[in-house]
Amino acid sequence: METEHYITEQQVAKITALSLSKLRSDRHLCKGIPYHKIGRTVRYRVSDIEKFMTDCRIEPVARS
Template sequence: MEAHLTESQLARRWAVTEKKLQADRLKGVGCPFVKIGRAVRYRLEDILAYEAARLRTSTSEG
């Protein structure tokens, strides 16, 4: 079975607010998510891929 994180769990993981995640979804940016009814969930595999794609070795990288 796939692991899913709630908005609250992901916000804690990334040390951001839930409002930040909501704003990102509204703008169409950020980590992919699943919405079933009113429930928003983030698949762990998508979170890990999103994090890996943003791995940097310098603050000057784009």
């Protein structure tokens, strides 16, 4: 069984180029990247970030 890796919101912001305020706003609005909250600590699972980024991918279609 592979262990999941969790990272801080600062690390997520750096990876995704989203601001901390955007991540916090999304959490407040119950949207965006899934997260875990332990007390006041927020952590994101790396696999959830990868899925979120994949789901947001837009594949350009060539026009004829």
